Amino acid sequence: MTNDGVGLPVRLHDLLLSMAGRVDDDALSQAREFLAVGELDRAVELLVGTLLAGSIPVLPDERAAITWALHEVRSDAALTDRLPVVEVLPFVRHRFTAEHDPAADLSGVLTRAVSVLPDIRSVRCVWRSSPAGSTPGPLPQRVVLVDIGPQGFAPATSYRIDAVLRKAGIRAAVEVLTVGTQLSDYHASAVTASRAVPISGAPVSAPPPPPSAPAMAHEPPATWFDQSEELPAPAPVAEPTPAPEPVEEKTGSRRTRTNNTTALEGSQPFPPKPVKRISMAPAEPEIEALPEPMPINRAEVTTELKPDELAALQAALAEEPAEPSSVDANLSERERALLQQLHEELAQREQTGAKATDTGRWQIDRSSARQSAFGTSNNGHQPQ
Amino acid sequence: MSDTCHELLLRLAGRLPDDLLWRYRDWAASDAYAVLARSLPRTLLHGRIPLTDHELRLLQDALVPYGAEPGAVSSVKGLDELPPTDYTFSPESPDRVPMGDSATVVLGATLRGRHGVGEVRSCWRIGPSGINRVLLVAATTGHARLTGELQRVLRALGEHDPCVEVVPSGLDLPPYHRAALAASELVCAGAESEEHLVLS
Numbered sequence: 001m002t003n004d005g006v007g008l009p010v011r012l013h014d015l016l017l018s019m020a021g022r023v024d025d026d027a028l029s030q031a032r033e034f035l036a037v038g039e040l041d042r043a044v045e046l047l048v049g050t051l052l053a054g055s056i057p058v059l060p061d062e063r064a065a066i067t068w069a070l071h072e073v074r075s076d077a078a079l080t081d082r083l084p085v086v087e088v089l090p091f092v093r094h095r096f097t098a099e100h101d102p103a104a105d106l107s108g109v110l111t112r113a114v115s116v117l118p119d120i121r122s123v124r125c126v127w128r129s130s131p132a133g134s135t136p137g138p139l140p141q142r143v144v145l146v147d148i149g150p151q152g153f154a155p156a157t158s159y160r161i162d163a164v165l166r167k168a169g170i171r172a173a174v175e176v177l178t179v180g181t182q183l184s185d186y187h188a189s190a191v192t193a194s195r196a197v198p199i200s201g202a203p204v205s206a207p208p209p210p211p212s213a214p215a216m217a218h219e220p221p222a223t224w225f226d227q228s229e230e231l232p233a234p235a236p237v238a239e240p241t242p243a244p245e246p247v248e249e250k251t252g253s254r255r256t257r258t259n260n261t262t263a264l265e266g267s268q269p270f271p272p273k274p275v276k277r278i279s280m281a282p283a284e285p286e287i288e289a290l291p292e293p294m295p296i297n298r299a300e301v302t303t304e305l306k307p308d309e310l311a312a313l314q315a316a317l318a319e320e321p322a323e324p325s326s327v328d329a330n331l332s333e334r335e336r337a338l339l340q341q342l343h344e345e346l347a348q349r350e351q352t353g354a355k356a357t358d359t360g361r362w363q364i365d366r367s368s369a370r371q372s373a374f375g376t377s378n379n380g381h382q383p384q
Numbered sequence: 385m386s387d388t389c390h391e392l393l394l395r396l397a398g399r400l401p402d403d404l405l406w407r408y409r410d411w412a413a414s415d416a417y418a419v420l421a422r423s424l425p426r427t428l429l430h431g432r433i434p435l436t437d438h439e440l441r442l443l444q445d446a447l448v449p450y451g452a453e454p455g456a457v458s459s460v461k462g463l464d465e466l467p468p469t470d471y472t473f474s475p476e477s478p479d480r481v482p483m484g485d486s487a488t489v490v491l492g493a494t495l496r497g498r499h500g501v502g503e504v505r506s507c508w509r510i511g512p513s514g515i516n517r518v519l520l521v522a523a524t525t526g527h528a529r530l531t532g533e534l535q536r537v538l539r540a541l542g543e544h545d546p547c548v549e550v551v552p553s554g555l556d557l558p559p560y561h562r563a564a565l566a567a568s569e570l571v572c573a574g575a576e577s578e579e580h581l582v583l584s
Contacts, residue, residue, distance in 0.1 A: 045426075052418070131540075372447065
């Protein structure tokens with residue numbers, strides 16, 4: 001790892017980000033706090049200790065990065081000697097769901113902090129129903145995803161939001177993502193299944209709220225099974241919702257990816273996020289007094305949208321080499337970027353066509369931010 | 385070595401932040417002493433947490449061989465004797481409806497009749513950081529590993545910063561543990577039925 005002008009705290013934040021889902025959330029939260037308050041050595045040592053104690057495997061370049069970090073903070077770089085190093089990380093499938101509205105009680109709590117912190121683009125939230133790390137906490141785990149722009153400061157944002165949530169009695173893993181950077185599978189899956197948190201009074205087109213808020217909203221010290229049955233029963237959920245089938249079929253990308261490797265089977269289907277957000281559940285059924293069945297209608301809209309867009313999409317995907325899983329991350333990014341563009345098209349249509357309500361504004365804002373982010377990242381690391 | 389480190393971490397209950405203490409105990413249970421040797425002295429110095437002479441010896445014996453900086457260890461403040469604990473303890477949780485305590489049931493099922501385990505007791509600690517369950521376990525062997533195991537169980541059951549105190553036979557209990565024991569209730573007993581937790 002070389003010094004390319006990125007500050008050490010930001011580098012360490014990125015390192016911690018890459019450990020999400022592999023290290024327990026409390027360790028990450030604490031390490032981010034250390035980062036934010038300038039105790040970088042304690043942050044790195046906490047990470048190393050957690051990896052060592054849990055025998056959590058790392059990739060060779062991750063070990064190199066940790067060794068470098070230890071050296072940078074004047075700690076003992078030899079601590080990484082005992083880290084288990086593997087060429088391919090064991091696959092852990094994380095499951096996310098936005099059932100039992102994870103964002104229900106966050107808006108009021110976060111509004112002030114978000115207004116004070118610089119360049120926060122959006123806040124989203126999701127439940128994770130799979131354990132993380134060797135000493136996992138209780139499930140489900142709420143994950144708060146914060147998008148920040150280039151003016152934002154990831155460690156501070158993470159720390160401050162985490163602190164605000166804790167003060168309100170809410171335990172959550174706060175993952176701060178910088179727009180324009182590539183998402184890991186973990187974060188892509190989380191974002192895909194997440195729900196926007198309405199901030200600064202802007203209502204979000206959230207799906208209809210569940211009949212009752214989850215009892216763990218203000219996490220009591222009690223165990224989950226101490227509580228009533230209305231708790232989000234385990235978690236069959238996970239799959240980030242059905243992806244936009246028509247689009248996938250046309251691109252054929254899903255099929256290709258599925259066929260490529262069995263290893264890919266584990267990776268979350270790439271973000272159906274755009275469609276999920278667009279298909280504002282409340283809006284569709286209302287308009288649909290039409291005789292057409294929903295799927296057909298969706299397909300039409302989708303097809304309508306991209307005559308030339310589709311050509312570009314197919315051209316881009318045609319380059320896609322039938323290569324091993326190492327390429328997977330890039331492919332899904334690219335696809336995501338293209339889907340984002342389609343999504344924006346849809347959003348714009350809706351906005352112009354159907355007089356966008358307030359509800360749409362938040363989403364559109366966010367999606368445009370993301371779109372530009374992915375746009376740059378797309379250019380940045382297409383074929384890597 | 386493991387026993388020395390375990391005794392030190394046991395004695396630090398109520399003095400080190402819970403979120404760090406359980407993690408250090410987890411590291412000790414997993415033999416991650418090299419990191420502990422760097423991190424624990426730093427935390428003691430950062431929090432200006434003093435140690436008695438006996439505890440300082442434990443710190444040196446347990447962690448200097450694993451790379452703790454002697455200079456850092458020597459800088460830890462001294463303490464003539466442990467003051468009474470600031471926490472209060474109660475046999476019942478003041479904030480929990482008497483609906484039964486599932487964690488206690490799980491712990492009882494896990495530890496009842498287990499080899500090397502004596503009396504298992506539980507109480508609730510009330511302090512500035514909130515209300516926490518404190519589990520007191522008398523054990524004859526494998527203290528660090530038993531601590532790590534029970535911590536993992538309690539975390540999975542909902543306790544983010546579990547307070548598990550596995551007490552070796554014959555240990556002179558610090559004020560924190562004496563106060564906790566005085567307010568505790570029996571959960572179950574392991575195979576070592578003659579191993580009782582006693583107020584000394």
